[in-house]
Amino acid sequence: DIQMTQSPSSLSASVGDRVTITCRASQSISSYLNWYQQKPGKAPKLLIYAASSLQSGVPSRFSGSGSGTDFTLTISSLQPEDFATYYCQQSYSTPSFGPGTKVDIK
Amino acid sequence: EVQLVESGGGLVQPGGSLRLSCAASGFTFSSYWMSWVRQAPGKGLEWVANIKQDGSEKYYVDSVKGRFTISRDNAKNSLYLQMNSLRAEDTAVYYCAREGRVAVAGTGIYWYFDLWGRGTLVTVSS
Numbered sequence: 437d438i439q440m441t442q443s444p445s446s447l448s449a450s451v452g453d454r455v456t457i458t459c460r461a462s463q464s465i466s467s468y469l470n471w472y473q474q475k476p477g478k479a480p481k482l483l484i485y486a487a488s489s490l491q492s493g494v495p496s497r498f499s500g501s502g503s504g505t506d507f508t509l510t511i512s513s514l515q516p517e518d519f520a521t522y523y524c525q526q527s528y529s530t531p532s533f534g535p536g537t538k539v540d541i542k
Numbered sequence: 543e544v545q546l547v548e549s550g551g552g553l554v555q556p557g558g559s560l561r562l563s564c565a566a567s568g569f570t571f572s573s574y575w576m577s578w579v580r581q582a583p584g585k586g587l588e589w590v591a592n593i594k595q596d597g598s599e600k601y602y603v604d605s606v607k608g609r610f611t612i613s614r615d616n617a618k619n620s621l622y623l624q625m626n627s628l629r630a631e632d633t634a635v636y637y638c639a640r641e642g643r644v645a646v647a648g649t650g651i652y653w654y655f656d657l658w659g660r661g662t663l664v665t666v667s668s
Binding site: 489 | 577586587592601637
């Protein structure tokens, strides 16, 4: 099974900050990596698929990069509605998620 | 409206059974792989099972193999999860999720969970 890790596990940031979250796979997964946003009490929402493709309707301040084992999600200018938990997920084999990164207000 | 609506959750004793349902609307249900994904209270996401469009292929996470069965009824636009021999560690919100797929020439087929229901809570406790 492919294990996913994320760093940091949490971070505090201010509106307007640039935020970067890292995801690492235990083996190469090419670009089979997706990112989700989840707010408390809500279902996850797809942000990025295939490592760098922006899902329809998602603001362009979200971007993804990476391939192989190392990936990043970047929010170029954090907005109030972006405070949430972010998960990466690999779809190279039996799907697995990272443990999540909680982004809260500084 | 494109949506997924889960039902069937509740409180069940260890060793008991429960059947979850997911009603799909607003899209061609029979054209998609479908999954169940769960989230234990205060924890992360865990994929549980998925099923091919015609039900001919089904896959499960190791921890539920032999206890859970995923199925679908395309005529009713519905997805199901039969859960038997439930354990305390199965306590979670269970989400129904649609698998979107895109083919990239020369690279492969990328898939992701592009539509989620609101979830239904399953609590296994005596």
